[in-house]
Amino acid sequence: MESYVDVFLAGLTGAVVLLMVLVIVLMVKISGMNKRYRKIIGNSQVEQVDDLLIDLQEGRMKLEGAVKEQADAIDGIRRVMKKMKAHVAVSRYNAFNKQGSDLSFSVAILDDEQDGVVLTGIHxxxxxxxxxxxxxxxxxxxxxxxxxxxxxxxxxxxxR
Structure with missing residues (x-):
């Protein structure tokens, strides 16, 4: 009967050692996860990851709204700029051969769509x-x- 007790104690001791090794491995893993968790949380005052994720989601939604507003504003500016008379060309010439010099001129003031005005001065x-x-x-x-x-x-x- 003593031999059964010895075998039982040896088995029990083996199980305890195995469980201790398992506990150590789990502690190392938990420590690594805790470091990653602290890295994710960073300097925020939030203690729970789900609160942090909710805050990040709300911030992302605000940023998306701001980006859309800015994109709309830029599109509006682009539409206005297309109609701006930003393309200007000037040509000076002598309207009457052999009389005077290049005092006559033509000026084109146009937008991207080639709409605008041409001014001509004949001297x-x-x-x-x-x-x-x-x-x-x-x-x-x-x-x-x-x-x-x-x-x-x-x-x-x-x-062009």
Missing amino acids: SREESYIYAKPVEKGGSNYALSPEEKEVIAQTAAAK
Whole structure:
């Protein structure tokens, strides 16, 4: 009977040693998880990960809203900028051969869609005239001089 007790005690001792090894392994794993948990939590005052995740989700939703607002504002600015008369070309020339110098001019002031105005000043010795012609899609309902067509083409070339 004593031999059964010895075997039983040896088995029990083996089980205890095995359980102690298992406890040590689990403690090491828990320690690693605790370090990762503290790294996730960081300097926040939150004690629970689920609270931290909720805070992060709320912050992300606020950021998404702000990003959408900014994207909408940028789209609005882009629409306005397309209509801005930002493309300008100037050409000076002598409107009357062999009289004076290059005192006449044509100025095109157009937007991205080639809409805007062409101003032309014709200068002679006796008088000067200034004409304004509306421009739509690079053309006009009024006859355009070669110089006016040239400055319109220059704005289109500068846009590219």
